[in-house]
Amino acid sequence: MTTRISGLPRRCVFCGGQPLTVEDVFPLWLGDYLGREPAYRVFSAGIGGGQRRGFRGLSMTARARRVCRDCNSGWMSSLESEASALIKPLLNETLPIPLTGGSGGNLTLLARWAMKTALMIQCVQRGSAIPPTVYEHFYATQLPPPSPQCQMFLARHTKHGISDGATSIGWSVKGPPSSAGAFAYEGEMYGVTFWIANVVLQIIGYVPIVPAAGTFTLNYPSPYWGYVEQFWPAIAGITWPLSRPxxxxxGLIAFSRALRGMLPSGASPGVV
Ligand SMILES: [Zn+2]
Structure with a gap:
């Protein structure tokens, strides 16, 4: 499926280059590995309440014409080959997989792959929940934004339910105005949850405008806290499958929708 996002220049979302080529949102190796037939399903309607973006199932064969040839066949292709060796055993769950932190650790690789996939998922939804500066940062550094402006979580899903899908939510936060008329804080928050078979990945980020070095404190929804393991910024190590429920x-749907409860530090509910 190719979706054109109107109002945006037809240039590579990462480097601004041309010509554009068609890129698979989920790499072909993944659908092949899981033996998935091409399919497209919509699980549920959009989320209201002043927040942008929707909630929909994703096909393993979703494609987007938003990436240039050099990015597609260069760094994106290398990242996919590197990541496939890690992701396949996670999907398999036949042996315990040690996941380790640090610059050479496979948690960093997982975080890079999750970020790239989340950025590509935006290209087949109605506009991007993730601000353009995050694409630029990722292209320049090949890393997700550092903590505390980006945090990632890993959870496990039953293999016998909804097989693949994604939710993306982006929203602006502001307030409260100070005596000088400026806002105490202002920025853009985004949350992307996607799941492939048993592997659930969630990315939550904040792009501060005021103050420029603003941070956020995650108010993670308590009913699901026990299900997730934070892995970015990278921790020392964990073992997959997680020893958690x-x-x-x-639970998966509620978990992904719970992102609506996220607020930057100092914010109070209702400030959007
Ligand atoms: Zn490019």
């Missing part, structure tokens, strides 16, 4: 279908 497994999300069922209703």
């Amino acid at each position: 497994v999300l069922d279908d209703p």
Whole structure:
């Protein structure tokens, strides 16, 4: 599927280059590995309440014409080959997989792959929940934004439910105005949750405008805190499969929608 996002220049979302080529949102190796037939499903309607973006299932064969040839066949292709060796055993769950932090650790690789996939998912949804500066940063550094402006979580989902999908939510935060008329803080928050079979990845970020070095404190929804493991910024190490409860279908949907409760530090509910 190719979706054109109107109002944006037809240039590479990462480097601004041309010509554009068609890139698979989920790499072909993944659909092949899982033996998935091409399919497209919509699980549920959009989320209201002043927040942008929607909630929909994703096909393993979703494609987007938003990336240039050099990015597609260069760094993106290298990242996919590197990541496939890590992701396949995570999907398999036949052996315990040690996941380690640090610059050479596979948690950093997982975080890079999750960020790239989350950025590509935006290209087949109605506009990007993730601000353009995050694309630029990722292209320049090949790393997700550092903590505390980006945090990632890993969870496990039952293999017998909704197989693949994604939610993306982006929203602006502001307030409260100071006596000088400026806002105490202002920025853009985004949250992307996607799941492939048993592997659930969630990315939460904040792009501060005021103050420029603004941070956020995650108010993670408590019913699901026990299900998730934070892995970015990279921790010392964890073992997959996680020794935590497994999300069922209703839990997975609630978990991904719980992003609506996220606020930057100092914010109070209702400030959007
Ligand atoms: Zn490019």
